[in-house]
Amino acid sequence: MSKIHVTTTVNGDEVEFLCDPRETVLDVLRDRLGMTGTKEGCGTGDCGACSITLDGRLVCSCLVLGVEAEGREIATVEGIATGEDLHPLQQKFIEYAALQCGICTPGILVATKALLEKNPDPTETEVRYWLAGNLCRCTGYDKIIRAVMDTAADMREAS
């Protein structure tokens, strides 16, 4: 099957790739662009480990075809920190031990960053429902929710 040429933007950089029409954005990021920060947990859109934003909208990259990325803007976990400086969410996740194994963490960080951009003052219930599509099997979510709530409070104070 012939491959298709795609031009897109990933974390602000323009990139080009050739992909099979059956390949997902997740496949492209990991296998063609070498960006393995985005994880595959299920391939069916049920676990959220592959969360990215596409033109600012939170999506499961396993449910978007690579060819659909043409002309779009993709943001992944690799783009959250600025140089050496971690995003407040990243810092708080480490400080609060909001990760144990860390496989769901990239997706959860992408998802929560998207949440706080939409809603800087979410309630605990809002955070829990926003993250209901991001499975974590290690933590029971307690420390994740606390990290998100406290980061939101810090960011509100700082702004």
Place this chain on the structure above:
Amino acid sequence: MALDNTKSTGFTHVGTTPDRPDGVDKVTGRARFGADITAPGMLHAAIVRSPHAHARIKRIDTSKAEALAGVKGVVTRADFATGLTGENWNILENVMAGDTALYDGHAVAAVAATSSLIARDAAKLVVVEYEPLPHVTDVDKAMAADAPVIREGAADTSVPKGLHPNVVRYHESGHGDVEAGFAEADLVVEDHFKTEATHQGYIEPHACLGTLGGDGKGELWCCTQGHWNVQKICAALLGLETANLRVTASEIGGGFGGKTAVFIEPVALALARKTNKPVKLVMPRADVFKATGPTASTSMDIKIGMKKDGTITAAQGTFRLQGGAFPGAPCEFTAMCAFAPYALKNVRQVGYDVMSNRPKQAAYRAPGSPMAAFAVESVIDELCNRLDLDPIETRLKNASKKGTKASFGPTFDRIGLVETLEAAKAHPHYCAPLKPGQGRGISCGFWFNHGGETAVSLALSEDGTAQLAVGTPDIGGSRASMALMAAEELGIPYENIRVTIADTATLGYNEVSHGSRVTYASGLATIQAARDAVKKLCGRAAAKWGIPEDAVKWENGCAVPSGPNAGDFDPLPIAEITKRMGATGGPIVGHFEATPEGAGVSFATHIVDAEVDPETGKTSVVRYTVVQDAGKAIHPTYVEGQFQGGAAQGIGWALNEEYIYGEDGRLQNALFLDYRIPVASDLPMIDTVIVEVPNPGHPYGVRGVGETSICPPLAAIANAVSAAAGVRLRQLPMSPPRILEALEQQRNG
């Protein structure tokens, strides 16, 4: 037996909560997990799996697959070692079927190709001719006289005569006279319980990358809880010499016991050998559900007698565990854990390991114990209700303590069950008012914990920093605990210690990260390796000062004279000694190798409030408190994390999770949408209380904390549901349809 040089107070680093050393890697996407690695020229593999629950494999035709452009090799059972026996044979049979497919999803062939899409296409072109056979997937049906036999001759010598050939192991233990004990009771409750198989549900599917040349030398990268075990098994299954296969553990995206087993690694290596290229193999999620190890399903009968004052007079349990198409379901653990929290004069437990047409079970967090606790603690709750007794006071009255002869044989050393019960009783949760429709449940839980083979090496750098190499993959922050313990002994900053998970070529054998053993055993070894390094550091200082080695002691990262008679010398900091290592005797490396056997057992008490919606049958957990004995919490935040994670998995097991097999013996819910693990909106915050009753078998008193937390939730929630809705569920999960059915039965009297 207490160890020399134990320390229980006055810690500088232990008990603090610094950031984990691998934190930045894990929040930036830099950490490399199983599927995150590539090799030049590598191929991608896909596995062909049986669609039948039980079928004879008559013929495998790989010619069409091999003819597809991009396909470089196909393997079947013929590409693996022959003549294996015992567990190696079982593992090979599970990794790649021989003449019979034993369950839906059993591997029968594998393909390597230049892309994963081609590999997947080629897998569909492998033609397998099956002759379907009768199948059985339920534990009670698998023991019945008319059940199809999974494999003749699989039973070991423990099995009494007259049982079905699917019963492959038998366990019996206890003491006293249970019949006499039941006769003394004021009330005897006897009930039957069932639990379904659940999956560990780690979010990272199994993944590996292997190379193996015609010279028999190979390299393997994989996500595993224990790479020496992978090395040993792969070498056996491929007919290699163990040392010629170097295995490196990737970061691991959850395991919970499920990654103590080997599933795809030998297949990748067989394909690598056949194609002479690196082969990457990543399991699709559906394959993870179908063909890795879920936990056993169970059928249990419990009988407990109690006096009016709450004294248990006798307890008896029969535990039947279905562990898939191979021996190994942990029936002895289930039986041995069942009554461990209680000091009993009369107790008897029997366990059966039963085969069926399901995947080979694997360990899942305290394997076997949660099911036993579900059954036993439900019956204790029923007894307390009917005798109008307080559930915590009753458990305290019967609680095991130091000197108690355990239900499974040995006499307990110092244990912390009473302390967890007292802490639960004192917790505000226990006396908080409940809203209408809510109920509160209590349960205790027990796990043995484990030591196991352990080797650690600690190398000092010229600037006085330390490189600690351990062999137990870091599943949940153990690098931080190791660094804290090394910092404590060396007297240097936590940040000055770099912890690496070494590969199999670098250290001696390390048992897998299981049995809640990492902070206990690798921690103990880290402490001893640091003490070994300190001894050598003191030796260098002694030589410099011209005084005997035993006249030097180590304080706050410096060598100092051990007393006024040793001489008057200024403290010599670690960096001053290591700077001159080369000229004063060579590199300084501390190491420790042992099989520590003093893992202290661990108990927990959980309190849970649940609310049952009578319209939908949905149960909501509205408040949850975990109280558990950690012995000594090295990094308390990660200890809390283990408590919370175990509780959350237990909540899933209790309320939602189950393997659902159809009449055709095929798994019907092999994806996260239908196998529903708890999501963030399902759970409340999970409160934790860390009890510290030191383990005499660890220098700082550590008890493993990873597993016990999953033991009480099943029963605690069942007891809360019973209190909330007035119906007792004796089958898990307590899913909405089961709750509705129970409510309906109650309404109909």
